[in-house]
Amino acid sequence: MKGRFVGVMQNRRDLDSEIIFDFDDGTGRVKARIWTVESEFLRSMDTAKDGEYIVLNGGIRGGTHGVHIRVYPVRIATNYNDITHHFLSCIYVHLDLRKQARLRHADRDRREAASLLQSTVFQCIVAATLCLTLCFGSSIGLG
Structure with a gap:
């Protein structure tokens, strides 16, 4: 399932090939991952900090890492109408x-x-x- 999600980023961990964080949209919490290091999606994550609302597009996946959101474009929520x-x-x-x-x-x-x-x-x-x-x-x- 792909979609647009709005929520709070928590417990951000920057690894060699990905960024992992918990994503809480107010209805539940799920892991989120951005996989590719060279991705321009990562540039938008440079300024994102724990506790900030973000808007991300992605797909819900399941696999060896459990259920998580595979993140594509992401941005910090500056327009609180999104929330x-x-x-x-x-x-x-x-x-x-x-x-x-x-x-x-x-x-x-x-x-x-x-x-x-x-x-x-x-x-x-x-x-x-x-x-x-x-x-x-x-x-x-x-x-």
């Missing part, structure tokens, strides 16, 4: 997922109610047929 927009997006996604879950449950409940009604109607027909058969026998053509 507000990020949190509003999180709220929107949360509400949308809850709505979808409610709709799925409502649909399941409707199907169960329809099945129960169908089963109940069938049971009533069977009971009525049995009652008529017991009361009148084969004289009405039910037996």
Whole structure:
């Protein structure tokens, strides 16, 4: 999954071939990595410090290093509307997922109610047929 992420950089470690840091967007924390030393992405990281909000583009990866974000372009968040927009997006996604879950449950409940009604109607027909058969026998053509 690729996307744009806004969050706080923490625990930055500069290694020979990469920069690793924890990325916390307010909904959780994940490792982030910038791999290539010659990359111009690293130049934008020269001034970034722990505790600063950054905006990064990247993809969520899994592998031998665990789940992490493979970072491409990154910049320091100087326009704090980015942060507000990020949190509003999180709220929107949360509400949308809850709505979808409610709709799925409502649909399941409707199907169960329809099945129960169908089963109940069938049971009533069977009971009525049995009652008529017991009361009148084969004289009405039910037996």
